[in-house]
Amino acid sequence: MAARNAIFALLPALMAAPAFADDGNNNNIGNITRFTLDNGMQVLVREDHRAPVVVSQVWYNVGSSYEARGVTGIAHMLEHMMFKGTEQFPEGEFSAIVSREGGRLNAFTSRDFTAYFEIMAADRLPIAFELESDRMMNLQLTDDALATEREVILEERRLRSDDRPEGRFGERFAAVANPGTGYAHPIIGWEDDIRSISLDDLQSWYEHWYSPSNATLIVAGAVQADAVYALAEEYFGDIPAREVPAVRDPNVFDAAGERRLIYRDAQAQIPQLRLSYDVPSFATVEDRADVYALLMLSAILDGGEGARLAEQLVRGSEVAAAAGAGYNPMARLQADFSLYGVPADGQVEAVEEALRAQIDALKAELVTEEELERARNQLLADHLFELDSVFYQAMQLGMLETTGAGWQTLQDYQAGIAAVSAQDIQSVAERYLLPERLAVGIMLPPEQGEDT
Incomplete structure (x- = not known):
């Protein structure tokens, strides 16, 4: 309850935060403002005041194309595990708080990114920041949670690919169409990799990629850019940046031949x-x-x-x-x-x-x-x-x-x-x-x- 009270105490900041200074890392084009926190986190704000709602999204620069054989599907698996809770917000509390405030949340993994979002009333943006910043640095991974989510993902894979001719065909065709790249394997991962990914694998993936220096915070809706800046500093600014692994995929491949x-x-x-x-x-x-x-x-x-x-x-x-x-x-x-x-x-x-x-x-x-x-x-x-x-x-x-x-x-x-x-x-x-x-x-x- 103390954590939630702290969140609500900061709600007026959305309307009263001081303007930020342009230090060369910040700029505005049209109604989009960008700035960079000291830990390297990028923040983009698109103001749209037609309705009193806000969309908050945290995008990590990592997806399935960053994976190697043996851990395919790990980006998607960690997306599932990100809802398993922290010490401050145990499993189920994250979703319960957003729901009680009349908001919606979800996440998605693609070949190039993993993203998490909340849609809430505009004056509830600090709640989204509090929750996202907490799981960016304090996620608790357990064997029990992994065992549960592994079965959920295997069933998801069966429904999407294994039990559908179009799914089986699509996976095989992607491997032929994208030789030598991380786009050749499915986002959800190959079944044998899903079964073998360990808790240590997930912890390593989280520590390597879920750094503020590898993340972009997107806020769109009925907010003021300078107020969002103040809130981002409050909730994300003190999270230490970690070194992100080098990405070795070349940008362009020679034509592979028909x-x-x-x-x-x-x-x-x-x-x-x-x-x-x-x-x-x-x-x-x-x-x-x-x-x-x-x-x-x-x-x-x-x-x-x-x-x-x-x-x-x-x-x-x-x-x-x-x-x-x-x-x-x-x-x-x-x-x-x-x-x-x-x-x-x-x-x-x-x-x-x-x-x-x-x-x-x-x-x-x-x-x-x-x-x-x-x-x-x-x-x-x-x-x-x-x-x-x-x-x-x-x-x-x-x-x-x-x-x-x-x-x-x-x-x-x-x-x-x-x-x-x-x-x-x-x-x-x-x-x-x-x-x-x-x-x-x-x-x-x-x-x-x-x-x-």
């Missing part, structure tokens, strides 16, 4: 096809104009019912029952430009030929001005609609910062998309969508051959 996976699954009902080109991300590209051109190219192919894949493969030739494309440039390593197709009549080869023909057409001829305008309008409309969410604003900042794109990229998106020309789209297709950058994955029912 790779091909034929996977037959006893439970598969229909064939599926995936194509994945190794292309730059925000973090690895030399010229960021290429990223925006690849985003536009993806929207040309799969940006609604008027896009090329739906218009030409599904409704036109009817070679595919479904087809799509996607590109997410927020990755610390290379990104994937992906296409998929489900044959309308089981003819996998015909769908693969049709998808490859679409790529060839983008190289051979400029897209039309009508297509360019439609894709641009859709991307910008989607972006602005998503930014209407305070939670999504925080998510975007966290993903950009932890993948190496930089939080300022959020401010550049609209101009970047607006500047893309038809020539830019043709250029990135010619330079990046090449056979030597391509992985092809085909899942077939057990009785079906590839050429049927």
Whole structure:
């Protein structure tokens, strides 16, 4: 009770904290303010006063791609263990406090980051800071908690991957599409590693990576940046920084050559096809104009019912029952430009030929001005609609910062998309969508051959 009373005593600080001085580590662009605590912790604040709510997120620069064989899945496992309590807030108390205050909380692990969040009334932000700062340095790991969470994660893996043909196919295809990188293994980890990860492994992971110098605190909502700075200093400023291990993954790999996976699954009902080109991300590209051109190219192919894949493969030739494309440039390593197709009549080869023909057409001829305008309008409309969410604003900042794109990229998106020309789209297709950058994955029912 004393701890909770201390929290409530600081609630007025949100509205009354003094402004911080700009020491060169702090800057403001638009309504986003960044500053750095003395222990190296980055803090980003996006003010949005439309509703009296706040989103608080702590992002750690570590995810499944940092793992080695033998401990795959450890980043996700520690995410589970972070809810097992500290001496000050035993297991269950963290969630109970947030719930009693009318808030919500959760966490997620990706290839490049692990993040924890609370959504609360704006004047309850100190509660989130108190809880997160405590488990950043005082997490208690026990054998009993590990045994419980290990079984939870194994069941989660069964539901996601082991018991689903698409899950089994996806894991195998990722290994083929991302050779030599931490993206080749699943975020949840391989089953044998999940079973063998020890308490010492988890303690080491926690001590190595969960340092304030390896974390970014994102706050979005009805707050004042200087007040958030004062609170961050109060709760996180005294946590000592620890040395973070060196990351040895190269940012860019030479093209691996065309790779091909034929996977037959006893439970598969229909064939599926995936194509994945190794292309730059925000973090690895030399010229960021290429990223925006690849985003536009993806929207040309799969940006609604008027896009090329739906218009030409599904409704036109009817070679595919479904087809799509996607590109997410927020990755610390290379990104994937992906296409998929489900044959309308089981003819996998015909769908693969049709998808490859679409790529060839983008190289051979400029897209039309009508297509360019439609894709641009859709991307910008989607972006602005998503930014209407305070939670999504925080998510975007966290993903950009932890993948190496930089939080300022959020401010550049609209101009970047607006500047893309038809020539830019043709250029990135010619330079990046090449056979030597391509992985092809085909899942077939057990009785079906590839050429049927």
